[in-house]
Amino acid sequence: MRKIGFSTGAVAYGDFEKALSILALSNLACIELSALRMSEVKILVAAIPHLRLESYSYVSFHAPSSYSAGDEAWLADLLYSNVPETWPIVVHPDAISDATLWKRFGRRVAIENMDRRKPIGRNVRELELVFEKLPDASLCFDLGHSRQCDSSMTDAFLMLTAFQERLVQVHLSEVNSESQHEALSYGAKLAFQQVASLIPDELPIILESRVNFEHIAGEVEIAREALFKIHADIHCYA
Amino acid sequence: MTKKLLEDTLGGFTSSDSSIVVVGSLARQEFTSGSDVDWTLLLDGISHPEHLKVAQEIRKSLKDLDIRQPGREGVFGTIASGHDLIHHIGGQDDTNANTTLRILLLLESDTIGHPDAYERVLRNVLWRYLDEDRGLWLGSGEYKVPRFLFNDVARYWRTMTVDFAYKQRNRQNEGFAIRNLKLRMSRKLLFLAGMVACFECHCGFASKEERQEFYSLKQVQAVIERLRLVLMKPPLEILASALLRNPNLDLQSKQLFDSYDEFLGMLADDTPSCGGQTIREHLDKLPVERLGSDETASRGRDISHRYRDAIGAIFLSDKNELGRMTIEYGVF
Numbered sequence: 001m002r003k004i005g006f007s008t009g010a011v012a013y014g015d016f017e018k019a020l021s022i023l024a025l026s027n028l029a030c031i032e033l034s035a036l037r038m039s040e041v042k043i044l045v046a047a048i049p050h051l052r053l054e055s056y057s058y059v060s061f062h063a064p065s066s067y068s069a070g071d072e073a074w075l076a077d078l079l080y081s082n083v084p085e086t087w088p089i090v091v092h093p094d095a096i097s098d099a100t101l102w103k104r105f106g107r108r109v110a111i112e113n114m115d116r117r118k119p120i121g122r123n124v125r126e127l128e129l130v131f132e133k134l135p136d137a138s139l140c141f142d143l144g145h146s147r148q149c150d151s152s153m154t155d156a157f158l159m160l161t162a163f164q165e166r167l168v169q170v171h172l173s174e175v176n177s178e179s180q181h182e183a184l185s186y187g188a189k190l191a192f193q194q195v196a197s198l199i200p201d202e203l204p205i206i207l208e209s210r211v212n213f214e215h216i217a218g219e220v221e222i223a224r225e226a227l228f229k230i231h232a233d234i235h236c237y238a
Numbered sequence: 239m240t241k242k243l244l245e246d247t248l249g250g251f252t253s254s255d256s257s258i259v260v261v262g263s264l265a266r267q268e269f270t271s272g273s274d275v276d277w278t279l280l281l282d283g284i285s286h287p288e289h290l291k292v293a294q295e296i297r298k299s300l301k302d303l304d305i306r307q308p309g310r311e312g313v314f315g316t317i318a319s320g321h322d323l324i325h326h327i328g329g330q331d332d333t334n335a336n337t338t339l340r341i342l343l344l345l346e347s348d349t350i351g352h353p354d355a356y357e358r359v360l361r362n363v364l365w366r367y368l369d370e371d372r373g374l375w376l377g378s379g380e381y382k383v384p385r386f387l388f389n390d391v392a393r394y395w396r397t398m399t400v401d402f403a404y405k406q407r408n409r410q411n412e413g414f415a416i417r418n419l420k421l422r423m424s425r426k427l428l429f430l431a432g433m434v435a436c437f438e439c440h441c442g443f444a445s446k447e448e449r450q451e452f453y454s455l456k457q458v459q460a461v462i463e464r465l466r467l468v469l470m471k472p473p474l475e476i477l478a479s480a481l482l483r484n485p486n487l488d489l490q491s492k493q494l495f496d497s498y499d500e501f502l503g504m505l506a507d508d509t510p511s512c513g514g515q516t517i518r519e520h521l522d523k524l525p526v527e528r529l530g531s532d533e534t535a536s537r538g539r540d541i542s543h544r545y546r547d548a549i550g551a552i553f554l555s556d557k558n559e560l561g562r563m564t565i566e567y568g569v570f
Binding site for chain 2: 152
């Protein structure tokens with residue numbers, strides 16, 4: 001049984017408290033605390049000691065996706081000192097200006113593969129350049145981003161194969177042509193099933209689908225179907 | 239003309255949703271001064287009304303560079319949609335133009351500017367061929383060759399030969415000699431490269447067990463990548479890579495490449511030799527009635543015969559694996 005949860009940012013835009021109260025009703029195994037914008041990070045970090053997260057077997061933290069180079073050292077220090085060591089911190093590679101600030105995090109930093117808008121981190125070659133600078137970093141694999149870049153799922157296959165050892169969690173959602181995260185479609189489900197066998201059962205799955213409370217359970221169910229491992233029908237007929 | 243010149247001139251017309259795809263001699267890396275640039279603006283994303291205007295500007299820019307390009311009404315020199323290439327394989331909607339573009343995209347293409355749309359379409363076309371090929375995944379035969387893809391490559395080769403006859407009639411034999419030579423040489427090379435690329439799905443494994451393991455998982459993307467790495471190379475290199483693994487075929491391989499090299503030499507020769515014309519111009523204008531007596535045409539024919547014989551010695555022999563696979567898949 002896969003461990004599936006939600007990103008707070010997907011459930012309630014910019015309002016982690018509201019998201020937590022909504023998700024508390026859903027009995028999910030995982031959660032990602034999202035501070036995608038710099039304006040959210042300080043408040044969320046300050047709230048960490050008081051958050052009710054006992055019901056979750058896996059918690060991760062999503063760092064802001066964009067900040068000025070001048071804020072980077074401050075942000076890295078803030079996260080290093082205040083985010084529990086057991087929580088992976090998801091970081092967008094294009095947001096990193098000074099990799100040395102993030103190197104000390106080791107595996108705690110989970111680099112996320114990017115969507116088509118970004119100039120780096122979209123495929124094996126581009127991620128290799130990031131991991132050269134952050135050799136101990138882990139990988140948060142975003143299936144939606146990968147499908148948006150290559151709908152044949154070849155890039156997804158290559159990344160999952162090349163960085164199997166680095167995998168720490170998966171982001172799951174539909175990513176549309178404007179790079180917005182949406183609820184999973186039937187097409188996305190079929191596409192994701194093609195590489196599901198490369199995603200270990202124990203890997204936490206974080207949904208980024210923007211759905212209302214009443215659709216959370218349904219979206220989790222579709223996510224389970226999307227990650228159902230299809231095995232080739234190994235019997236010869238010819 | 240360099241690719242860099244084209245990149246500098248045309249790169250700005252492309253985006254992550256549109257690629258300029260070039261095919262033909264430029265993509266085969268056999269471009270000579272008499273060659274033209276066969277291009278298509280390949281779209282894979284949101285449709286914009288401006289796309290046609292972009293294609294028109296590409297045409298104008300190439301004209302300003304004094305580069306020969308395809309006619310306005312042909313397969314090339316206009317816009318094409320990735321959707322048609324991916325969804326219309328076979329059936330009524332798979333027009334001659336669609337088949338041509340799809341197979342050339344696979345076997346002899348390159349991009350100017352952003353390659354993203356091209357890469358996506360290419361992989362998805364391969365996905366179609368491979369995912370739906372039950373024999374590839376489940377067949378009990380000795381070889382792992384994607385028959386759906388192979389059949390389309392073979393179909394395209396036959397389409398080129400039939401179109402040759404069609405053009406012969408339609409153009410009242412105009413340009414027969416040069417088109418006939420190209421059919422015998424570069425068009426045949428295209429088919430060979432496609433055939434060998436399909437065979438590469440079987441070859442190149444350390445052992446039979448490793449091959450079985452590879453295909454037992456039905457990981458379509460693994461085969462897509464395997465094929466893509468082969469198809470990235472120009473046709474001559476695809477062929478050379480396969481033949482290099484067969485040192486027992488060195489003599490025949492040498493004859494094959496020597497004859498092809500001689501053919502390219504003829505086309506690339508810019509010296510006015512035949513009554514003030516280059517060889518290419520001479521063959522282009524040679525009346526069909528003089529084919530039998532013309533020295534240049536005879537030389538071309540001789541080259542094509544040596545090329546044909548070398549191909550036959552390699553690919554129609556049951557003494558090497560490439561030959562055995564050709565016999566197995568090539569006709570029936």
